[in-house]
Amino acid sequence: MKALRIHGHGDPSVLRLDDLPDPEPAPGQVLVRVLGVSINHLDLWVRRGMPGFKVEFPRILGCDGTGEVVAVGEGVTAFHPGQKVVLEPGYSSGRSEFDLEGLDHLAEDYAIRGEHGDGFDRELVAIEQRYLCPLPDGLDPVRAAAVPLAFLTAWGMIERAQLERGETVLVIAGSSGVGSAAIQIASHLGARVLATAGSDAKRQLALDLGAESVIDHHDPDWPREVKRLTDGDGADVVVEHVGPATWSGSMRSLARLGRLVTCGGTTGAKVEITLPHLFIKNQTILGSTMGPASALPQIFDRVARGIYQPVLDAAVPMSEARAAHERLESGGVVGKIVLLPGS
Structure with a gap:
């Protein structure tokens, strides 16, 4: 072979x-x-x-x-x-x-x-x-x-963040494997989904998958647009898997009492955290690795029923x-x- x-x-x-x-x-x-x-x-x-x-x-x-x-x-x-x-x-x-x-x-x-x-x-x-x-x-x-890997990873992240119906979730790089899965999982849970993407085609895909609004993360002021879309509050949950290239913006987009969940960084391994912003706003940073194999039958059932694409x-x-x-x-x-x- x-x-x-x-x-x-x-x-x-x-x-x-x-x-x-x-x-x-x-x-x-x-x-x-x-x-x-x-x-x-x-x-x-x-x-x-x-x-x-x-x-x-x-x-x-x-x-x-x-x-x-x-x-x-x-x-x-x-x-x-x-x-x-x-x-x-x-x-x-x-x-x-x-x-x-x-x-x-x-x-x-x-x-x-x-x-x-x-x-x-x-x-x-x-x-x-x-x-x-x-x-x-x-x-x-x-x-x-x-x-399998993309949806299990996104599933694990959404569960780790304890996303609830009606909350606002921001998915970074929404056209990626993990990002596209996270949009669909969060949308099916009844969350309001915002996303970022770096091109017109990628932004359209994120919209087609269930995001309400999609922001160009190449624009240095993209976190300001997240705040505008959330009436100044920011996102309850940020799904972050890009790392240094988007980390600062992801933290700026996080609401008071918000949870940022990360499964890694495609642009690097080290980021900076401004501690006063973290503790004054009572925010939480969560790590997540993969998801349980026991979720695969449910994931594929939803794929078969057209809920996930x-x-x-x-x-x-x-x-x-x-x-x-x-x-x-x-x-x-x-x-x-x-x-x-x-x-």
Whole structure:
């Protein structure tokens, strides 16, 4: 089989399509032919290298995707050959208190495919059945490959912020994978959704997904527009995942008693906080990593019913992964790029 691997850190030129032996399913495992794998910013960080995080090489990238069952190992009864499935991005021992409560993403040993271990940028994968969930009938597996990591991350952020019906939420970079998912999740909860985006096409997408108003975050005065739209109050919740490029504006847009929730920073790891603004306004900054795998069936049920819409920028052969990484790094992607193994 072909697999997309890196043998060292660097620019997209370090991506290599390697020939590997076809895997065989062990007892309790399912052999899946991968039909689509989304590219996430996490793939870029792993490829480039992250300070303080050691990657064992070679590493197969790819955090999440969809596939079709080819064969099942001994003891597997939940899946059968020909069945379409979702490949879950996270994994853990399954034995912690959080695992048993259905909150696997909070377990100390929680890890993400393609980051802490080999991922799904490959033609075949043998995987424990507990890391699969059925793909609802009728869903296009390529479009569905854009869902798992982005929607789980946004789901976890909205839950972490305890967003309530009627509150105002500001979603930064609303046309991104996480941003587009957050708009839809918050809108379905009954919140008033504002968003930011950097181009006319991206702003229109955010509006189409349910945002009431969308602001150009390249305008240095964009936080003032958030205040104008909220009668001077600001947003009750800010969904922030860009980091240094938008952080100051996000904090300026946050209401008194507001909650800013962040899952990372695509523009860097360090930000500044003006402490008097934080404590005088009784604001809260929350960290969030992924979301519980137990939410995936509910997420995909809503996708199947048309409540959530995966945003697919492009589906490209895995052989074109270098160009796809370059596009995502350039900021020109609207939604998600999905790689197609076997092409």
